[in-house]
Amino acid sequence: AQSVTQLGSHVSVSEGALVLLRCNYSSSVPPYLFWYVQYPNQGLQLLLKYTSAATLVKGINGFEAEFKKSETSFHLTKPSAHMSDAAEYFCAVSLTGNQFYFGTGTSLTVIP
Amino acid sequence: DTAVSQTPKYLVTQMGNDKSIKCEQNLGHDTMYWYKQDSKKFLKIMFSYNNKELIINETVPNRFSPKSPDKAHLNLHINSLELGDSAVYFCASSQGEHLSYNEQFFGPGTRLTVL
Numbered sequence: 001a002q003s004v005t006q007l008g009s010h011v012s013v014s015e016g017a018l019v020l021l022r023c024n025y026s027s028s029v030p031p032y033l034f035w036y037v038q039y040p041n042q043g044l045q046l047l048l049k050y051t052s053a054a055t056l057v058k059g060i061n062g063f064e065a066e067f068k069k070s071e072t073s074f075h076l077t078k079p080s081a082h083m084s085d086a087a088e089y090f091c092a093v094s095l096t097g098n099q100f101y102f103g104t105g106t107s108l109t110v111i112p
Numbered sequence: 113d114t115a116v117s118q119t120p121k122y123l124v125t126q127m128g129n130d131k132s133i134k135c136e137q138n139l140g141h142d143t144m145y146w147y148k149q150d151s152k153k154f155l156k157i158m159f160s161y162n163n164k165e166l167i168i169n170e171t172v173p174n175r176f177s178p179k180s181p182d183k184a185h186l187n188l189h190i191n192s193l194e195l196g197d198s199a200v201y202f203c204a205s206s207q208g209e210h211l212s213y214n215e216q217f218f219g220p221g222t223r224l225t226v227l
Contacts, residue, residue, distance in 0.1 A: 032213040043116070043202055043218030044155075051213040088153055094212055098168050102155040 003027065004093040006103035014111045019063075019078040021106045023091030026072065032094040033074040035065055036102075039087045047089075050074060061085070086110045115139050116219040118203050124225045125193055133188045133222045135203030143167070144186035145216065146178060147202040155202070161186050190224075198226045 007022040025031055032051050036044040048059025055067040065076045074091060091103040116137045125131055137144060145168075146158040160168035164180045175191040190197060200221045206214040 034215075038153075041221075043204075043220050044216075045218070046215045049213065049215065090155065098160065100157055105153045105155075107153075 003095065003099070003101045004091050004103040006089075006091050006106050008106055009104065010107045010109070012109040012111060013081045015083055016080050019076070019081045019085065019108065021076040021089050021091075021108065023065075023074045023076065023103060024072050025074060025091075025093045027093065027095055029096060030069075033065075033067060034092040034094070035059065035063070035074075035076050036090045036092060037061075037087050038090065038105075044090065047076070081108075081110045083110050083112065116203055116205055116217050118201075118219040118222050120222060121220065122223050122225075124227065126227055127193055127195060129193050130189070130191045131193060131224070132190070133201055133203075133224070135186050135188070135219060137184055137203075137205040137217070137219075139205055139207075139217060141205035141207050141217070142183065143206050143208065143214075144180065145204040145206075146186065146188050147204065147218075148172075149200040149202060149221070151199070159186075159188075193224075193226045195226050198224055200224070 005024045034049045035047040037047050038044045047063050048057045050057050050067045058064045063078045089106045094100045119134045143162045145160045147155050149155045158172050159178045161180045177189045180186045200223050202221050203219040204216040206216045208214045
């Protein structure tokens, strides 16, 4: 069973437009949730994480994500896209028993 | 200073060969990992070591063997390479005992191509 699902493998937005990348998880216990970004030919870098504190989490580069238990979602948003935001974005979930899963990734294209 | 480094960055080899990828972290972390990223960008954890002890060993062929000479190093040795082993391999590290909520720091990746 897939523990984390990212809807949309490719998302395109215009520069200055809202960025919304979707992530849903499945877990019977409160999970830890992460968003990582991968720029071309680089390793992954943490954007933000949810660890059962505030449900609205602010990350680097103006990104934020909201944990919604009722919707089992952890969508990533940014009010205004910048060209430098073009990258691959991965949602990840950490469950008990050393279980850790990445989503399949969403490639973000920013159109000038 | 590079936090997590991997060598080599690119590795091209023939089927059947044995090769190693090295990883070093200078962050003082307790736990290190190996991930495989396939051509569709799917990332899967392969191994996790905490203080030189194997914690996670996902279902990977026995041809893959991690070796941790000390807390700062986790090398990946692959025997009898196959075409399907072609991928980008990422090393990562984190503080603490296991994955949980700890941020992982990733190396730049090693692109392995098996011909």
